[in-house]
Amino acid sequence: MTSAPLTSTAEPPASDPRAIDRAARWALLLLLASGLVWLAVGGVLALIHSIQLHTPGFLAASAWFTFGRTQAAAETALVYGWAANAGFAVALWLLGRLGGAPLRGLGLVKIGGAFWNLGVTLGVIGILAGDLTSFSLLQTPVYVQPLLLIAFAAVGTAGVLAWSGRRVGRTFAAQWYAVAALFAFPWIYSVAQAMLFALPVRGTMQAVVAAWAGQNVLSLWLGPLALAAAYYLVPKITGRTLAAYDLAAWGFGVLLVVGPWTGGRHLVGGPVPAWVPTVGIACSLLLLFHFMVVAINLRDALGNPTGSTALRFVALGVAAYILGGLVDAASAMRGIAEFVQFTYFAEAQTMLAILGGFTLPVFGAIYFLTPRVTGKAWGSDGLIKLHLGAAGLGLLLLVGGLAGAGVKQGLELNDAGTTFAAIFESVRPWLLVATAGVGLQLLGGVFLAVNLALQLQPDSDGAVVVPQPSAEPVP
């Protein structure tokens, strides 16, 4: 393994993208396939949880499937199983592509990936057995956390090597976001481990740390991974330069500097120093600048002159990401938080971030990169279109249903005369809609998994080598 200088003055010529893609084939496929298995597992758990929302007795006779445990297990499978694996694959692939050199440290990626998945498996089983931590988005049991951290470092090393050993001196927004995501997670996760579990801080300080870390899992890990995919794919597929690329650095900088402060918005009215939620609210508003830059730069995704389905996924995902930012800022306001706090609305926001803002652009990236990595075309175009429909409609029903239920629940909770039984009856139809959404999401994931299996069939004679676009994206 040759070590490249950190800053290259004399740049060796960039490698052929095809060679870069082929070299990383097995490592990326391992991550993608694991991610899809977790998407299915998380989907099934989310479906169970969603059914329990309107039919509380469902599977309730078993301690393994209490409402609290299915929620934590579904969230963990989706974030640490699906999002982490798929995010790794997409980030590493585009860091290799944009760096112009084959990825190094791929052995570490495979070993780290295997141990990461072992850790998540133990974690999800542990949660169902009752070892959840009870902190949102940080539910992995204490005993798998060190394993996850080490495995992450192994996989992330390849990303850092790709960044520092790049042969193309100039860097692109997609790279900044990918590197930031790989760097931010271990930072956040190790702090959370130290302050919540190893040497737990006192009383409601735990809630402050958990809010900070939990929000950052979404804002500085999953969000940047999705933006990396979107910033790479939009100019690449449309063949047009981004509308305001000069602003991209500002958008990135604002997310990095302001984003980590927004966690306090979850604690409005809570037993913590009042300035913590206030800072969270103010920063949620400041962060709107970041969403504006993303909207300006990636609006071309909506135009889609080439009719690419991958780009449709990205367009939907970017729309979901921006909508999420707007809703987060609005719901942080004290007047609105008074109603939507402690309701299904917060769950709707989390789902919009995970299954919309993160998942949809990453689906787009998977449809784009897999044929280039395997050298074979997708088995079925129809399945891709079906997946787009299922994912889009499923997200709409899921988030719409939960948000509708949340608003109704919030208004009725604040009317002391309405009993919990009455609230339950009035939100039930909305929750049924949300369950239908989860089911569609799961179905969409199955379409993708089947399509990948078709593509990887060893003897498919319809193997079409996908032509490689020669030009790297011009920002």
Add this chain to the structure above:
Amino acid sequence: MKNSPLFFVALFGALALSFGIVVLVSLRQLGQLDAYFDAGEGAAFPSRTPGLAARGLLVYRDLGCAACHTQQVRRPGFGADRERGWGERQSVARDYIYQTRVQLGQTRIGPDLTNFGERAAKAGTDQAKLFLNLFAGQGSMPAYPFLFEVRRIVGQPTKQALPVKSRAGYEVGPTRRAEALAAYLLSLKADFTYPEAQPLEPATEAKK
């Protein structure tokens, strides 16, 4: 952004800044918070959780009760927490200083439990009634049959036996986990008003 070390320093710095202020500064404010000694009552508040109840917190956590129940009362006038009888005053940081794993919760599918013990005492919900609610479910809360066991009656039925039918010679009784959970729930009360938790009275404020 050609300079890699600078890029990483900036990444690190951005996270460190938010961590340093949001987390470390509030830690400085709250980290040393201690019990409040009330000379009138001759006791310090909050009181420590008794042993069985402290074990019950672990059961509460591992079943994921916090997915449906919060343990934080918002101030009067912000939401209907007081009107629903969840507490006369807002929860403050001092209420939680002895809790090993704080269960603030994020969703109110069921009622807030900050003062459950106090409410239960007023409503006459004793341990036996609570066991029955956990065993049979209540409203939209499902039953938790796995917290109970069918056991052979040796001599007399035990005091804690549930008034439900079982095979002849057997009774349905709470497991140790159910006992701990019930003890924890009945111990939940925020019955002392700290100086910082006095409800703010806007009218008197205006007069000053």
